[in-house]
Amino acid sequence: TITRLEDMYGPIIDTLFEVFTQVERAFLMLGGTVEKLEPQLMRQRGQATTEDLQVSLSVCQEALEKKQLVIFSQDDNPELAKRQSMNLLQIRHAMAIPLVVKVGV
Numbered sequence: 001t002i003t004r005l006e007d008m009y010g011p012i013i014d015t016l017f018e019v020f021t022q023v024e025r026a027f028l029m030l031g032g033t034v035e036k037l038e039p040q041l042m043r044q045r046g047q048a049t050t051e052d053l054q055v056s057l058s059v060c061q062e063a064l065e066k067k068q069l070v071i072f073s074q075d076d077n078p079e080l081a082k083r084q085s086m087n088l089l090q091i092r093h094a095m096a097i098p099l100v101v102k103v104g105v
Contacts, residue, residue: 006040009028010041013026013028013041017043017045020095024044025042025043025044026043028042033064034060034061037057039055042055056091056094059072059094060096062096064098067098067100069095069096069097070096072096073092
């Protein structure tokens with residue numbers, strides 16, 4: 001039985017790795033705005049937890065604004081690919097899924 005919200009983070013990340021077999025890294029972040037987003041759990045495939053992974057907030061911001069799934073591919077979205085964080089982190093593909101609760105994110 002899960003009694004704390006934090007106990008759900010690991011199983012959520014595990015499920016993402018199972019469903020999306022090509023995923024190398026996964027993040028679970030909480031916050032109502034991009035400025036308030038805080039990583040709750042970061043994991044690289046095959047590792048228990050990872051503290052030093054960097055996150056580009058560009059895709060997260062778009063998902064929060066649209067309140068829907070955002071899938072990024074550098075080939076399909078050259079405008080987003082030009083953002084500094086995407087280049088510095090060498091992100092070629094990304095996906096952000098906002099969890100919408102009532103009217104908030």
